[in-house]
Amino acid sequence: MINNKMKTLSEKYPTKMAITSEIINLKAILNLPKPTEAFMSDLHGEYDAFQHLIRTGAGNLRQKIAEVFSGEMTEDTMQAFAFLVYYPTERLALKHAQLSASELDQWYLTTFKRLIDLLKFVSTKYTRSKVRKAMAPDFVYITEELMYGDVANSDKKRYFQEITTSIISMGQADALIIATSHTIQRLVVDHWHIIGDIYDRGPRPDLIVEQLTKLPAVDIQWGNHDILWFGAASGSQLCMLNLLRICARYNNLAIIEKAYGIDLSELVQFAQRTYQPNLAFEPKVAANQPAISTAEKKSINQVHQAIAIMQFKLEQTVIKRNPDFKMDHRLTLSHVDFEQQTIHLNGHDYPLDNTCFQTIDPIHPEILTSDEAAIVTSLLNAFTHCQKLRKHLRFLIDNGSMYQLYNQNLLFHGCIPVDEAGNFLTLTLANRQYAGKSLLDFFDHQIRTSFDHPLNQDNLSTDLLWYLWTGPLSPLFGKNAMTTFERYFSADPVLHEEKKNAYYQLRHQEDFIEKLLLEFGLTPETGHILNGHTPVKKGHNPIMANRKMIVIDGGFSKAYHHTTGIGGFTLLYNSYGMQLVTHQPFTTRANAIAKMQDIISTRRVIDQVSQRQRVSQTNIGAAIKTEIEQLTTLLGQKK
Structure with a gap:
């Protein structure tokens, strides 16, 4: 590997001068300020809010504008300028409607100058080469001339005037403004970290993934909801049924049919002839969603039932064929008295309500009917062969992982399973043990093996992806049981209880967090753990363990706004330290553009360094040093 690397470098830098120049360049880069990173989690398909935060650099861009133009612009003028940078195409259309031709020309000249001043400011942390790569190719020459030239120089004054007036006269002003705005957006945050759960609940996770592919630097730590989609695309019937059930529950089957083109008509027809509306399976319709008709609601209700029953049946099969999972306590159908409509759990009999067990054989409750089996086979074939879905998930596989170590931060979605004393719990499979980092x-x-070989694997591989969704030692789930069956069919809150892993209590303790940092090879004195997965409830503190543990799930999804009271968190980490940004709920994209209605954000400093951090202190710096x-x-080998 080292020899191959040296060979590649020798081909790239064939002369002593070329090598010397690159060494000088790299040493200079090490002394630049550390670029800004942004961390977000639990996006749950909320594309419009996510895109707004990407465009605004999670509020960072508005702060940059204030730093450059305070004293020169009023607050209203800065807000209008900010929204031009956020949404240049839409705001330009409004300007064309508002201004006369001569007024528009003057506005163009003023706007060019302001955009270039802002671009200069946000690009100071980067090399000229990196800034150039962020620019639209068609405008690189013009933008660099305006950025790096001395506009005040009398010898070149007419030169710069001609550039700007020619841009306007040749009809390229809008295109330049749009291109420059997008460049500024790309530079205000250098690297984005998404700590899990892109999918489920919200309407457009597919567009979030498309947006992620356009970012210059991004990594993803997979969440439990993402795993369901990986599992479905890899051949797990149970993962597929779980994600379909969640889509039905949240009135979001459109993501399956419209975004990914998977035909659900066979499932819908089966559900309509088999099930009647059931109170327990009413779809949840968010306040901002369009109302659905009575017929639509009935159909979704029936589909919801059909999927849930197939899921509960197949859970029996998977649990029984994997005794190492130690999940016999989740063989719910085996504990049902179908005649009495009760379930025997924890030594007690509990009545069941709103049941829909008509396709279940009480003697063999795990067996699918012939219709159900055909539907599962057909749907699974569609999921595993959906090119658009596999393209999206391939991006998440290639740019993602179960955890990430980056600039002394340990990023993972859920938890590290431990007992109450903080000892790592061990998952034993085929006489091999996994705990802590090795788990x-x-x-x-x-996950990678299953995705690369869909349907061409033993049962254990796909079953493990389902275990990640619901297993008691899953680092993405973090509870002893997922009581889905009980929540549908029993009103007794005792049966709804899901006991969290001890990790969630222990993560408040500094010594426990230091132990985890050491387990992953990080320095306890300077390291942090960043989690998503558990929405921070109103009044609770997301910063724990003497600021070494930060939970950044602030309820980005509309489904959690009532729990958290906010619209999510973003963690910003720049050369001066860390800030946790709290966002108020996003309304709509249309409101944001028309009313210049930004997400109101507040900042809380977590760590502030005494000396500004440099690239040399980062992961990128370590690679540059190598x-x-x-x-x-x-260079020493060159003659």
């Missing part, structure tokens, strides 16, 4: 590494490998060493060795 996450094991699951990471299983390359400098290799280039120095190569």
Whole structure:
């Protein structure tokens, strides 16, 4: 590997001068300020709110505008300018409607200058080469001339005037403004980290993934809801049924049919002839969603029932064929008295309500009917062969992982399973044991293997993806049981209880967090753990363990706004330290553009460094130092 690397470097830098120049360049980069990172989690398909935060740099861009133009612009003028940078195409259309031709020309000249001033400011942390790569290719020359030239120089004054007036006269002003705005958006945050759960609940996770593919630097730590989609695309019947059930529950089957083109008509027809409306299976319609007709609601209700019953049947099969999962307590159908309509759990009999067991054989409750089996086979074939879905998930696989170590931060979605004393709990499979870091590494490998070989694997591989969704030692679930069956069919709150892993209590303690940081090879004095998965409820503190543990799930999804009281968190980490940004709920994209209605955000400093951090102190800096060493060795070999 090292020899191949040296060979590649030798081909890229064939002369001593080329090697010397690159070493000088890399050493200079090490002394630039650390670029800004942004961390978000639990996006849950809320594309409009997510895109707004991407465009605004999670509020960072508005702050940059204030730093550059305070004293020069009023608050209203800064807000209008900010929204031009956020939504240039839409705001330009409004300007064309509002201004006369001569007024528009003057506005263009003023706007060019302001955009260039802002671009200069947000690009100061980067090399000229990196800024150039962020620019639209058609405008690189013009933008660089305006950025790096001395506009006040009398010798070149007419030169710069001609550039700007020619842009206007040749009809390229709008295109330049749009391109420059997008460049500014890309530079205000250098690297985005998404700590899990892109999918489920919200309407457009597919568009979130499309947006992620356009970011210059991004990594994803997979969440439990993402795993369901990986599992479905990899051949797990249970993962597929779970995600379909959630889509039905949240009135979001459109993501399956319209976004990914998977035909649900066979399922709908079966459900309509088999089930009647059932109170327990009413779809949840968010306040901002369009109202659905009585007929639509009835159909979704019936589909919801059909999917849930197939899911509960197949859970029996998977649990029985995997005794190492130790999940016999979740063989719910085996504990049902179908004649008495009761369930025997924890030594007691509980009545069941709103049941829909007509397709269940009481003697063999795990067996699918012939219609159900055909539907599951057909749907699974559609999921595993959906090119658009596999393209999206391939991006998440290639740019994602179970956890990430980046700039002394440990990022993972859920938890590290431990007992109440903080000892790592062990999952034993085929006489091999996995705990702590090795448990996450094991699951990471299983996910990649399953996705790369859909339907061409033994049952254990796909079953493990379902285990990640609901298993008691899953680092993405973090509870002893998922009581879905009981919540549908029993009103007794005792049966609804899901006991969290001890991790969620222990993560308040500094010594426990330091132990985890050491387990993953990080320095306890300077490291942090960043989690998603558990929405921070109203009045609770997302910052724990002497600021070494930060939970950034602030309820981005509309389904959680009543729980958290806010619209999500973003963690910003720049050369001065860390800030947790709290966002108020996003309304709509149309409101934001028309009324210049930004997400109101407040900032809370977590860590503030005494000396500004440099690239040399980052992961990128470590890679640069290694390359400098290799280039120095190569230089010594040149004659």
